[in-house]
Amino acid sequence: MVGGIAQDDARENRLIDLFNLHQAADRVRHGTDAILKLDNVEYEFELKSATTNKGGISTVRDLGPGHIAKWRGKHWIMAFFEGSKLLYCRYGSPDAMRPWITEKWDYIKADFEMAKYVPAHITLDTMFEIVGKKEVYTKADARKIHKNQMSAAQYETAQDTVEGYSPARMLDIFKDRARYVIERGSTLNNPHIPSKYFESWPEIRTNHAAKLRELVSTWRDAKP
Known part of the structure; x- marks a missing residue:
């Protein structure tokens, strides 16, 4: 497990550098993965990665209401690796992830109300x-x-x-x-995000930092 954590940390740090993001000085392990500052506004990001031979993206152990609340406003970067080689990434806005988050909350809500x-x-x-x-x-x-x-x-x-x-x-x-x-x-143990939720998200293979800012700007400008 230690090796897996080290690999996840290495991938996360690589994505932060690649997309020119930063982390809060007081960040804890289960806090916000990274932050994008754009036009003096900070956008919080969840960073996930997987190898290409897996059918989805893993999330967290013991998913509960805290994770639901944390994720509702987050932007997402899904990174796909082949070994240590980064193949491509996909960007998802909070709106793009809303269906999956809603589905998981609907599944556990009654248990937590109980x-x-x-x-x-x-x-x-x-x-x-x-x-x-x-x-x-x-x-x-x-x-x-x-x-x-x-x-x-x-x-x-x-x-x-x-x-x-x-x-x-x-x-x-x-x-x-x-x-x-x-x-x-009532918590869910590492529910995966199936590829059907993110396979249509914009793909990023080059100019990662610039492309991400373009996508976030487009999402922001489309909000009422």
Whole structure:
């Protein structure tokens, strides 16, 4: 996996140089891949790459609402390689990617709505049936339920009695765990973008930086 990450980083850096893009100084790994500044306006880009013998473009592990929100306004560059050789790229505007993003959100939306509303209906009796009834629950009891989803400091802060957690506080932790489990099971593991979504996008083989700016300008000027 480390080798794959290194290869992805190398390809990403190559595309940034080729298209004369830049990255935010405080960028994190799962943040915006690159930025194009055009006429004093910044356009955020998602950069993806694949070898030509694959049937689509891979995306991310555990795709959820955060990725949907992040991608809705992004521009896209799809780069196609043969080994280390870049063959060509395709450019997609936010409008071009909207159908795929909408499709994925429609697929997972109900599950995440379930995660929002179902935990509120969990009662003390339900929790007692699953974890047992106590007057005070220990940190070990809480960690057995919520595992590593809270840090040691968070478990400490969550205590509402000297000895640990009251049933009411334990119920809050129990509900948080239920919400996490539903959301975790609702994400999509690396959904691919089929070629039908991008095979008609403009192709870029030469003059990459200039051509990209021309395409973004055309998209921008066509907006109402």
